[in-house]
Amino acid sequence: MSAFHTYKNPSLAVDMVVFGYQDNKLSVLLLNRNEEPFKNEWTLPGGFVRMEDTFEETCTNILSKKLGLTKLYLEQLYSFDETDRDPRGRVISVAYYSLINPAKFKIVAGSMANDVKWFEVKKMPKLAFDHKKIFAAAIKRLQSKILYFPLGFELLDDLFTMSELHQLYECILDTEIDRRNFSRKILDADFIINTGIKREGVKNRQPDLFKFNKKLKQNNFHLNIQQQ
Amino acid sequence: MSAFHTYKNPSLAVDMVVFGYQDNKLSVLLLNRNEEPFKNEWTLPGGFVRMEDTFEETCTNILSKKLGLTKLYLEQLYSFDETDRDPRGRVISVAYYSLINPAKFKIVAGSMANDVKWFEVKKMPKLAFDHKKIFAAAIKRLQSKILYFPLGFELLDDLFTMSELHQLYECILDTEIDRRNFSRKILDADFIINTGIKREGVKNRQPDLFKFNKKLKQNNFHLNIQQQ
């Protein structure tokens, strides 16, 4: 195409909605900006995409180098393209969301921010740019995807009890789920049945722990939980 | 962010999977390129995003100016970012898919292509770039979304019979669906019940035509059709 070099290109960035689960609450990691625009306001972690990096590489670099987070579940969410979404000029944002177990990491505010903090999804502050919209899309995706894909395990320890999983689902879906019916649905799910996931007792913990094999994630299941 | 102007930005393009339904077959619109790279090979329609245009504006411009298609259903699919996906250099592709009723338009090959043709999804030629991957993602999205959102109507005339709709679903999902159970599910769907969609006889056509009001699209429903 002859026009290949005649266009000026929009800038390209990634923004990430990093979910963590602690104390039976779902939280999101936010940075307090130390530069204009939106200085001292809260934003999603993000950064520009370099010519030689893929989106995932960009995400991984930002999270690992600046926040110390590695080996995360990452999934592309949507690309946000409104022409006025960044006051500095035209910036496309490719949004990703990530699920992490906060117990496994120490979050460190790098040079890019005054502060880094977990905010419960029900107590979010005002967000800079169009990040409120990105956050809303991420919550919606998480809520719908967890019904047919075992996302929840990313947020828990490798070993967890059925009731921990149950509470996680109630928290994410923001609804009550009958404990006994939930348990049966999980145990009937293909990814448990087909792969022989183990249940075992572990010292000093309750006797019904699941041992979760990360390889099981690929198997689909469907919970069909009714929203209240 | 001080780095705002120090990055060289990847080029940004949109590519579109335009679905049409004719003769009880689902087809996709492809262009035959008249320039290198991939000269004389088939590709999805697409083009570069200008600084002042959103993705949807870019899509609309390409489809209307070059192919004569207007007022289309458009939905963002995914953004493809592999660094080597375009031999000319780094090009991000934001993929959209579109549903049109081919009977309403005359497709014209503009200056950008040798030829424009509908290809049945089961008889696709080799595609240039990574467009095979984009096409596969679009089919998958269409198949899953049609189960809970009334997408199918975009592909039919404003008036259509129940059996036309039934055949469309069988075709898209590539499975057999019991005619009588399907009919009941459609009639029980919220978007029919809540809005009082009309059924009426029309001269010279079968007496069970639906009159489809475009405003109804917003209402969700769930068909829960079993894949064979």
Added chain:
DNA sequence: TTAGTTTGTGTTATTTTGACACAAAGGTAA
């Protein structure tokens, strides 16, 4: 008219779901 096809309605067995009873197991405090 007749034969064949398409379409609308009804029936039924099976499966899935939601709600809940109850017992077993584990923890805690005396």
Added chain:
DNA sequence: TTACCTTTGTGTCAAAATAACACAAACTAA
């Protein structure tokens, strides 16, 4: 240890959803 409470596992059952199919009415084509 016992008594009591909490947590967890299994079972039951009614209601709802689903899949399969019978049959009659309407239409088409000859």
